[in-house]
Every structure is written in C-alpha cells, then in structure tokens.
Amino acid sequence: MSAYDERPWLALYGDHPADYDVEFGNALEMFRAGVARDPGAVALRYFDGVVTRAELDELSDGLAAGLLAHGFAPGDRLAVYLQNVPQFVIAMVAAWKAGGVMVSVNPMSRQRELGYLLKDSGATVLVSLEALYDSVAREVVPGTDVRLVLTTSELEFQTRDDERLFAGMSRQRHEGTTDLSEFIAQHRGSPPPPVDLAPDDVAFLTYTSGTTGVPKGAMNTHRNVVFTAQVYRDWVHAGRDGGAIFGVAPLFHITGLIGHIAVSMLAPAPLVLAYRFEPQVVLDAFAEHRPTFTIGAITAFSALLNAPGFTKDHFASFESIYSGGAAISPTAEQNFKAATGKQVHNAYGLTETTSPMTVTPFGSPSPVDPTSGALSVGVPAPNTVVRIRDDDGRDLPLGEVGEIVASGPQIVAGYWGKPEETAANLPGRALKSGDVGFMNPEGWVFIVDRKKDMINASGYKVWPREVEDVLAEHPAVRESAVVGVPDEKRGETVKAFVSLKAGATATEADLIAHCKERMAAYKYPRSVVLVDELPKTVTGKILRRELRGT
Known part of the structure; x- marks a missing residue:
C-alpha cells in the first residue's frame, strides 16, 4: 500500500x-426531497423575483411534459444557452424529469463554438436567451439536430429591470422559435410520467478542452x-x-x-x-x-x-x-x-x-x-x-x-x-x-x-490551438503561436505571436478584432506580437516555452 x-x-x-x-x-430524487421538505420555501431569488420550491417543481413539470409531447425521449439532450437566470435551473430539472441530459453551453460562445457543441452533443432541444438566439444561434441551428428552440428573456422573473444590466433590452420574438413561458403554460398542470434515472446515468454534459484542443463533453453522472x-x-x-x-x-x-x-x-x-x-x-x-x-x-x-x-x-x-x-x-x-x-x-x-x-x-x-x-x-x-x-x-x-x-x-x-x-x-x-x-x-x-499548455484566464480555460486555428483563418497569417502570460486582473491572459505571409499586411489590432469577432470574450488574444519567424525545433515544432518570457 x-x-x-x-x-x-x-x-x-x-x-x-x-x-x-x-x-x-x-439528482432528481435530491431535488424532490427538498421540495417535499418545505414546498413553500424559496428556491430561487432573482433581483426582486422569487420562485418557491413548489413553483420550480411545477414549472419544470410543465417543461418536461411539453418536451415529451414534442418527441423528446429518455437519453435525449437539451442544450441550455443562458446566463445566470431562473430558467437555467428550470430547464435542468425538466431535462431530468423527461429522462434526458442537460448540455451546458457557455453564453459567451459564438457561432463556431455553439455549432460544435450542438453537433457533438446531438442536442435536439435548445433553450436560449432571445438575444443570443438573434445574434448567434439563428445561423447555427439549421445545421444541427435541434428541432425545438425555446427562447426566453433575462427580464422574466423580476420587475426591477436594473439599468446597469438591462438598459435598452426588450422582449424579442424570432421566427422558428417558441416562447419558453408560453410553452410551459400550455403543459403546466400535467406532470410528466415517472422516470427511472440510475446513478450512473448522465445528468449533464459539460464541455472542456483536452490534449488535442477539441472540446470534449464530460459525462457528469447523477452519482x-x-x-x-x-x-x-x-x-x-x-x-x-x-x-x-x-x-x-x-x-x-x-x-x-x-x-x-x-x-x-x-x-x-x-x-x-x-x-x-x-x-x-x-x-x-x-x-x-x-x-x-x-x-x-x-x-x-x-x-x-x-x-x-x-x-x-x-x-x-x-x-x-x-x-x-x-x-x-x-x-x-x-x-x-x-x-x-x-x-x-x-x-x-x-x-x-x-x-x-x-x-x-x-x-x-x-x-x-x-x-x-x-x-x-x-x-x-x-x-x-x-x-x-x-x-x-x-x-x-x-x-x-x-x-x-x-x-x-x-x-x-x-x-x-x-x-x-x-x-x-x-x-x-x-x-x-x-x-x-x-x-x-x-x-x-x-x-x-x-x-x-492550457491557459487559465479568470478561471476559464483556453486551449492555444483553438486560438491559433482562428488566427489561421485570417488571409494574412502564415503561422502563429499562442501562450498564456501573467495578468494582474485575470491571472493569465492570452498573447499571440504571429508571422505574416510574404507581401501580406495586417496590424495587431486587425488580428485581435478578427479573433474577437469569432471567439468568446475570454479566449481572444489581448495582445499580438508580429514576428518574422517563430522559434522551432529541428523537426519544425513551435517552441511555445521560448515565447512565454518575451
């Protein structure tokens, strides 16, 4: 030993x-035990809004019943593309009640990232903020297995509408989507049939990057x-x-x-x-x-x-x-x-x-x-x-x-x-x-x-190759190498070293803007250094370690 x-x-x-x-x-048994202990107790607070345990139970029942009525089957995946709002919790519990798996999506994901997660997970339902559907998801969904899009707003479940967060926001309706609250209301009061979830069944998929740089869906089980x-x-x-x-x-x-x-x-x-x-x-x-x-x-x-x-x-x-x-x-x-x-x-x-x-x-x-x-x-x-x-x-x-x-x-x-x-x-x-x-x-x-070589920026993990792949999409870029450098506020931040094609021109600002448009906010490089050549081994492998201190 x-x-x-x-x-x-x-x-x-x-x-x-x-x-x-x-x-x-x-996890569903865990949730139901809390509801049974005190149905009237508060489950969620959102600014001046309150959702009790009984209400959370009823809302998730309605969503689960609606999902099943629209062909959602045990083991199917429901993707959640939301900020920290009550609808996130409702969707998670509903996915379990329908026998399914919740797929957790970073709300900072852009088209390229969201498209990959939806395709890799095979999600058939997407719950999205209206604004995120409008700016990102509408172009992505047609190429995936998603057949039901439920949209919602950060303005729901509260009346305060804090100007620091919600200035200029209003409700939006988009063709091909269904309002989440209306969908729940149609099925509320008709609980879904009992579901048998085993401890080793997957509760949700959370995506992480691995040694290849390709995001991988970690299968977090109910146990x-x-x-x-x-x-x-x-x-x-x-x-x-x-x-x-x-x-x-x-x-x-x-x-x-x-x-x-x-x-x-x-x-x-x-x-x-x-x-x-x-x-x-x-x-x-x-x-x-x-x-x-x-x-x-x-x-x-x-x-x-x-x-x-x-x-x-x-x-x-x-x-x-x-x-x-x-x-x-x-x-x-x-x-x-x-x-x-x-x-x-x-x-x-x-x-x-x-x-x-x-x-x-x-x-x-x-x-x-x-x-x-x-x-x-x-x-x-x-x-x-x-x-x-x-x-x-x-x-x-x-x-x-x-x-x-x-x-x-x-x-x-x-x-x-x-x-x-x-x-x-x-x-x-x-x-x-x-x-x-x-x-x-x-x-x-x-x-x-x-x-x-993973970069840890404010707790978010960034894989250098993903940033390098996006830089490679710029017509002026010949090669690039991305490293993490110390940052007082973020712990680490992303820095890129780029060599350009012969005769091509691009500024540091051009390359940052190119990445910013295509990547989540924590991923794009905050600084770019243009170099003639990147350091390499004799076999042509780029030496990132030589760049970290420069």
Whole structure:
C-alpha cells in the first residue's frame, strides 16, 4: 500500500467520517426531497423575483411534459444557452424529469463554438436567451439536430429591470422559435410520467478542452452530482441552516452547476442569481439578500473588493467563502481577509471531477509551501484518493513533484462519444489532471505548474490551438503561436505571436478584432506580437516555452 492509499489527510477532517454514502440515487430524487421538505420555501431569488420550491417543481413539470409531447425521449439532450437566470435551473430539472441530459453551453460562445457543441452533443432541444438566439444561434441551428428552440428573456422573473444590466433590452420574438413561458403554460398542470434515472446515468454534459484542443463533453453522472453536492454541504458548509447561496460563478460552469445549483437543492437553501457578474450589482445583491455562502474565482472577489462603494459590511452575512477555478496567491488570500474580515478557503477541481477533488476543510486556512510560496489547494475530498505520479504512471513519494491524478465518486464516466480520449485521460476512472504538483506528508496538495499548455484566464480555460486555428483563418497569417502570460486582473491572459505571409499586411489590432469577432470574450488574444519567424525545433515544432518570457 502506498502513502496515498493510507490517506494521511484524514486527520484534518476532525470528527467527520472518512467515508460516507451517497444519499440519493439521482439528482432528481435530491431535488424532490427538498421540495417535499418545505414546498413553500424559496428556491430561487432573482433581483426582486422569487420562485418557491413548489413553483420550480411545477414549472419544470410543465417543461418536461411539453418536451415529451414534442418527441423528446429518455437519453435525449437539451442544450441550455443562458446566463445566470431562473430558467437555467428550470430547464435542468425538466431535462431530468423527461429522462434526458442537460448540455451546458457557455453564453459567451459564438457561432463556431455553439455549432460544435450542438453537433457533438446531438442536442435536439435548445433553450436560449432571445438575444443570443438573434445574434448567434439563428445561423447555427439549421445545421444541427435541434428541432425545438425555446427562447426566453433575462427580464422574466423580476420587475426591477436594473439599468446597469438591462438598459435598452426588450422582449424579442424570432421566427422558428417558441416562447419558453408560453410553452410551459400550455403543459403546466400535467406532470410528466415517472422516470427511472440510475446513478450512473448522465445528468449533464459539460464541455472542456483536452490534449488535442477539441472540446470534449464530460459525462457528469447523477452519482457525481449528488456526491459533490454533499461535499459542498458537509465539508464546505454551503447552505447550512438554510442560509442563502449566492451564484457568483456562471451556472454553465461546473462550479456553478454544483457549488450553486446542486447544493442549493440538497441543503436545501435559496439560490440567489443576478444575471451575470457586474461587481456593483453583486455587492447590492449581497446587501439585499444577505447570503451565507458563495464560491467563485479569486479574480471575481478581487473585482468586488475594488468596486466603488465596497465596504466590509457587504460580506458580513457570509459564513463560508470558497474560491476555485484560478490559483490564489497567499497575498490575495491575506488581502481578502483584511478587506472583508472573512477567510477565503481554497478548492481545486476540474470539469471531469464534477467540481472539487481537493478542498480546504472549513475553518482551516491553507498552508503555504515555504519553497515555492504556493498556497495549498486543500486536501483530497472525502472518499477521494489523490496521487502524484511520474510520466510512467508510478506513484512518487510524498513531497516529490509530478502529475496530479485523482480517483473517487466525483470522477466522470468519460467523454461523450470519445472512447480513445476517455481511455487516455481517464484510465480506470482515474483522472490524469494534466496539472503538476506535490503532496506534503500531512496530505495538503500544492499545484506548482501545468503539464499542458492550457491557459487559465479568470478561471476559464483556453486551449492555444483553438486560438491559433482562428488566427489561421485570417488571409494574412502564415503561422502563429499562442501562450498564456501573467495578468494582474485575470491571472493569465492570452498573447499571440504571429508571422505574416510574404507581401501580406495586417496590424495587431486587425488580428485581435478578427479573433474577437469569432471567439468568446475570454479566449481572444489581448495582445499580438508580429514576428518574422517563430522559434522551432529541428523537426519544425513551435517552441511555445521560448515565447512565454518575451
């Protein structure tokens, strides 16, 4: 037995059990248990709007019944292309009630990205914001399997219409689409028939980029969802005593799906949503709704601390605050505590781990490694074994640096339709994270670098090849190489080095605009450097590592 199997971190959990059972057979059972406990309690708050658990149950029943009436079958996929609005949660639960799978789509995705996700997932239904359908989806849907488009508005479920977020917005109707609220109303009051969801059935697909740069649909199962929701409730103290959970992270992201939606269903506790992240809107919502838990990227928290009008009182109601998605420096942790009076706890996970694989036990500040200066990302979550392995897959001694590999109930079943990638990255349901780090003798995990070339911009992962492929579409570009460079606000940002074709002309601004038009906001390069030649090996492979320091 290796040191990792002995789980030296168990002593850090105090009186909590080392192992515990998954409480529900699927996420839908988890949701229904919360409704049964108190149907009249608040499930969702959205500005001045409130949705009770009973109303959420009825609305999702109506949507599920309508889906089934329009040919949606068990195992079918429903794509959700929304911001942080109540309709996101309604659509997710409805997909489960219809026996289907929810496909999480980043609302910043443009035509190229949305088209790929819809085609790869085989989604037959799309739930979209009206504005996103108008600007993006209308050109994409005809070439996919989508046969029903339900559109909705960020203006629903509230009457305040905050000018900071909704200025100039109005309802839109588009040919070939059906209004979501009207669709639900047509079928409300006719619950769908009971559905049998197994623990290993897929609850939702969340897309991530892999070693080839092609987005892969991670198959997060119902067992994955229930287990990690329990980790948030029991070890992170989310939703304790019914305290409200604030949705800082985007709901399409695995952090939002589990650390906001799933745990709010399990606790159960109100989930407060505010459309999208705008610092002063979020601070006002903190003051109004007095949430007790949130999790988000440290970059988001830094933006809140630097927003005009911020005071320590904005965070006074919080009992538990966690950060994930982007590395926290010891300085950022200290600055947060000085500004808010609250400890921000560190956590680490990937899409393939259905949120956390390591967590800092609630109430315990993470240690700092004296050699690297890195802040620990926590200890392995319950029922989870994290190992540090060399390139040959052998366990390394505690303290030595290698690839972080995790196994446990939160590891996904694989990648949708990609058995080769599943076998390579998830051998035996153990995730090869691609991140490099080490574990100290007490079980604290430290990340010191990334094995892959992935760029982490404000918690969003960007694959360089995707940006390079878009640059290659510009008629003046001969070659390009994309790297991540440090950025005070975003952690990392995207920088491109480009060589042009002989006789061609293009400015840095031209190339940035070209990418900006074709990619999500966090992906396009913020700076471009024109070079005569890119550094290469003798075999012609571009040396990105030589560009990072320039």
